[in-house]
Amino acid sequence: xxxxAVCEDAPQAELVAKWKAAGKKVMLSFGGAGMGGSWxxxxxxxxxxxxxxxxxxxxxxxxxxxxxxxxxxIDYLYYYEDGQRNTSFSKGAQAQTFLKxxxxxxxxxxxxxxxxxxxxxxxxLVKGTGYFEVMREVAASVDFIMP
Numbered sequence: 001x002x003x004x005a006v007c008e009d010a011p012q013a014e015l016v017a018k019w020k021a022a023g024k025k026v027m028l029s030f031g032g033a034g035m036g037g038s039w040x041x042x043x044x045x046x047x048x049x050x051x052x053x054x055x056x057x058x059x060x061x062x063x064x065x066x067x068x069x070x071x072x073x074i075d076y077l078y079y080y081e082d083g084q085r086n087t088s089f090s091k092g093a094q095a096q097t098f099l100k101x102x103x104x105x106x107x108x109x110x111x112x113x114x115x116x117x118x119x120x121x122x123x124x125l126v127k128g129t130g131y132f133e134v135m136r137e138v139a140a141s142v143d144f145i146m147p
Contacts, residue, residue: 071115
C-alpha cells in the first residue's frame with residue numbers, strides 16, 4: 001500500500017507519532033468534496049465505490065494499521081436518495097447500502113478501540129432522510145458524527 005499524505009502532500013510518520021504521544025487521536029478521512037458533492041453533481045467518484053464495500057473497508061483498515069491511525073472517518077457528501085436535489089441520481093439504494101455496509105465492515109476490520117466516524121453535511125442528518133436512517137441503523141458501530 002502506498003502511504004497516504006498527512007501534511008505537505010507527504011506521509012508524516014514522525015508527526016503522527018508526535019500527535020499520538022500528545023494524546024491526540026489521528027484519523028484517516030476518506031472522501032470529502034473532491035469525491036463528489038451533492039450541491040453540484042459534477043463528480044461521481046463515490047459511485048465507483050458502490051458494491052465494493054468489502055474491498056474498500058479492508059484497504060482502509062490496512063492503511064490505518066500501516067500508518068498508525070486511530071480510525072477512519074467517512075466523509076460522504078454525495079447523493080444518497082433517488083432524485084435528491086431534483087437530479088437524475090437513481091442509485092439511492094446503492095448509496096445507502098454503501099454507507100451502511102462500509103461502516104459495519106470497518107467496525108469489523110479495525111482493531112478494538114479504533115474509531116469509526118461520519119462527517120456528513122448538516123442537512124443530510126435531517127430526520128427522515130436516507131442518511132439519517134442509515135446512521136440510525138449503524139449507530140452502534142459509529143463512535144461519533146462530525147457535521
